[in-house]
Amino acid sequence: MSLLLDKVSYNYPGSTHGLHEVSLDVRTGELVAVIGPSGSGKSTLLKLVSGLETGHTGRIALDGEDMSRTPVHQRHIGMVFQSYALFPHLSVLDNVAYGLKLRKVATAERHRRAQELLDIVGLGEFSRRAVAQLSGGQQQRVALARALAIDPRALLLDEPLSALDASVRGHLRDQIRAIQQRFNATTLLVTHDQEEALAMADRVAMLKDGRLLQIATPRDIYENPASRAVAEFVGLSTILPAKVAAPGRLDMGFAELFADTGRRAFGTEVQVLVRPEHIRPDPAADAVNRLAGRTGAQRYLGALTRYDFEVPGAGKPFLAESSRPAAEAIAIAPEHLRLLDH
Numbered sequence: 001m002s003l004l005l006d007k008v009s010y011n012y013p014g015s016t017h018g019l020h021e022v023s024l025d026v027r028t029g030e031l032v033a034v035i036g037p038s039g040s041g042k043s044t045l046l047k048l049v050s051g052l053e054t055g056h057t058g059r060i061a062l063d064g065e066d067m068s069r070t071p072v073h074q075r076h077i078g079m080v081f082q083s084y085a086l087f088p089h090l091s092v093l094d095n096v097a098y099g100l101k102l103r104k105v106a107t108a109e110r111h112r113r114a115q116e117l118l119d120i121v122g123l124g125e126f127s128r129r130a131v132a133q134l135s136g137g138q139q140q141r142v143a144l145a146r147a148l149a150i151d152p153r154a155l156l157l158d159e160p161l162s163a164l165d166a167s168v169r170g171h172l173r174d175q176i177r178a179i180q181q182r183f184n185a186t187t188l189l190v191t192h193d194q195e196e197a198l199a200m201a202d203r204v205a206m207l208k209d210g211r212l213l214q215i216a217t218p219r220d221i222y223e224n225p226a227s228r229a230v231a232e233f234v235g236l237s238t239i240l241p242a243k244v245a246a247p248g249r250l251d252m253g254f255a256e257l258f259a260d261t262g263r264r265a266f267g268t269e270v271q272v273l274v275r276p277e278h279i280r281p282d283p284a285a286d287a288v289n290r291l292a293g294r295t296g297a298q299r300y301l302g303a304l305t306r307y308d309f310e311v312p313g314a315g316k317p318f319l320a321e322s323s324r325p326a327a328e329a330i331a332i333a334p335e336h337l338r339l340l341d342h
């Protein structure tokens with residue numbers, strides 16, 4: 001099942017907030033993570049796809065079939081929310097079988113299917129328990145089993161891990177991804193955790209102010225952000241203004257650096273993005289793009305130290321990460337200076 005959004009716009013009644021001409025396609029079996037600052041429209045997007053919110057313009061289609069006028073229960077979409085939204089008075093098995101009951105599947109068959117899904121999410125032996133007797137992580141796996149039980153045409157996950165402890169989250173993230181792949185489920189995952197998005201998704205879609213700024217693979221959105229807004233939101237960075245001084249040369253104000261300036265004309269103003277892991281400490285005296293300065297604040301992170309490196313005149317420090325901080329200079333290879341035009 002593929003999911004297509006074509007120029008989907010929506011305004012909450014009496015407001016200008018919502019979504020503005022969002023177009024994206026989720027291919028069969030693909031997991032697209034939707035990220036963006038608070039209020040950017042992530043939940044709105046999921047509500048429109050699920051049918052919980054209606055009245056948009058543009059098209060939402062599953063395998064080419066327009067869903068815009070189809071009511072929630074007929075869209076056949078599986079949903080998992082941050083709050084598990086399980087029925088506390090029902091057993092684990094009955095929670096998973098619930099959607100099948102609504103679809104009038106016979107008792108024996110729906111129990112067989114629910115048990116099969118509980119086995120898949122690793123909770124086979126808990127089927128008779130009350131959901132209140134499960135941990136948060138276990139409840140979230142029940143919610144996933146319930147969403148998958150109806151053999152959904154698409155799966156919508158809204159912050160499924162955010163209510164859980166960090167230790168449970170990492171493990172469950174891998175499990176959810178494995179199960180999603182096993183079912184070849186076409187999936188939209190909303191998360192505020194960019195590490196989660198990069199780790200789990202085939203592609204990441206970034207929203208801001210109700211608009212889609214970029215959709216790309218995790219590597220691409222990190223390494224080739226389309227704009228400053230994406231670069232600042234995904235991963236850590238230092239972003240500084242510069243002007244093109246000559247082909248392959250940047251005037252930073254405090255230094256001239258070699259970089260790929262593409263076809264940009266002399267004098268073009270750009271923003272220069274540097275990721276912390278691309279800052280090399282204490283290069284040779286004749287290294288390309290060597291910048292002398294001093295290390296400021298340091299945060300020891302175990303395998304790495306994250307530190308500010310202050311270059312006189314730069315206006316703000318370079319945020320760097322390496323096994324040890326620089327003593328007196330850093331260097332940034334030309335290919336690691338990314339130019340952003342907006």
Ligand SMILES: Nc1ncnc2c1ncn2[C@@H]1O[C@H](COP(=O)(O)OP(=O)(O)OP(=O)(O)O)[C@@H](O)[C@H]1O
Nearest residue numbers: 012015017018037038039040041042043044045192
């Ligand atoms: N029922 C509503 N009525 C009016 N405005 C709303 C309503 N729900 C959300 N909004 C507004 O629409 C915009 C998008 O909200 P949405 O909940 O989709 O954002 P989000 O990206 O999911 O945010 P968060 O990360 O904080 O959950 C926000 O400006 C929000 O204030």
